[in-house]
Amino acid sequence: MRRVRIRVATPADCQALAEMRYRFRTELESPTEPQSRFVRRCRSWMRKRFCSGSHRWRCWVVDDGKELLGHVWVQLFEKIPNPVNEPEFHAYVTSFYIVPELRNHGLGSRLLKKALSWCRRQGTDAVILWATPGSRSLYRRCGLLESAGIFERRGDAPRPRS
Numbered sequence: 001m002r003r004v005r006i007r008v009a010t011p012a013d014c015q016a017l018a019e020m021r022y023r024f025r026t027e028l029e030s031p032t033e034p035q036s037r038f039v040r041r042c043r044s045w046m047r048k049r050f051c052s053g054s055h056r057w058r059c060w061v062v063d064d065g066k067e068l069l070g071h072v073w074v075q076l077f078e079k080i081p082n083p084v085n086e087p088e089f090h091a092y093v094t095s096f097y098i099v100p101e102l103r104n105h106g107l108g109s110r111l112l113k114k115a116l117s118w119c120r121r122q123g124t125d126a127v128i129l130w131a132t133p134g135s136r137s138l139y140r141r142c143g144l145l146e147s148a149g150i151f152e153r154r155g156d157a158p159r160p161r162s
């Protein structure tokens, strides 16, 4: 295994992060946008998130000193203030990825735990994410539980008749 470190991403990582995002999303689905256009668009999106605190995004990367080998993103989103003892942020975990050649050596778990302990330090309430089928056992091992309490509606889903 290569020696790697996990660190918080900076604006200097945007190009590599955008390229890795393309790699991640096209691993299982065919792209509908040319790679160069996507990388430009995604890089610009990321730069804005790094440079403005208002979106509350944070990203951690796996770095071997030469290149990035994985990433995970977290966005804190606000709850309405409440007068009881309850945290006022939730955290959304997304774009969790390790390059295929380094998978199943514990790197993904290390990366996710780093993000989760930051969430804990921020005093977040729920941490939520949408899991791919293969990653469920990892999430369970990291202390996340599948919840029966979440309702979800996708854009085009027909409304049930009442």
Ligand SMILES: CC(C)(COP(=O)(O)OP(=O)(O)OC[C@H]1O[C@@H](n2cnc3c(N)ncnc32)[C@H](O)[C@@H]1OP(=O)(O)O)[C@@H](O)C(=O)NCCC(=O)NCCS
Residues within 6 Å of the ligand: 024, 096, 097, 098, 099, 102, 103, 104, 105, 106, 107, 108, 109, 110, 130, 131, 132, 133, 134, 135, 136, 137, 138, 139
């Ligand atoms: C999910 C992922 C980041 C885990 O990284 P990793 O370094 O392999 O993780 P670890 O070595 O710490 O843990 C291995 C676990 O990863 C998961 N995993 C392994 N290969 C996977 C794959 N191709 N897709 C999704 N999850 C996978 C499994 O839960 C595995 O645990 P198991 O051995 O109990 O089945 C990595 O597999 C990946 O990038 N997968 C493709 C992208 C993806 O599915 N991301 C999750 C989005 S919700």
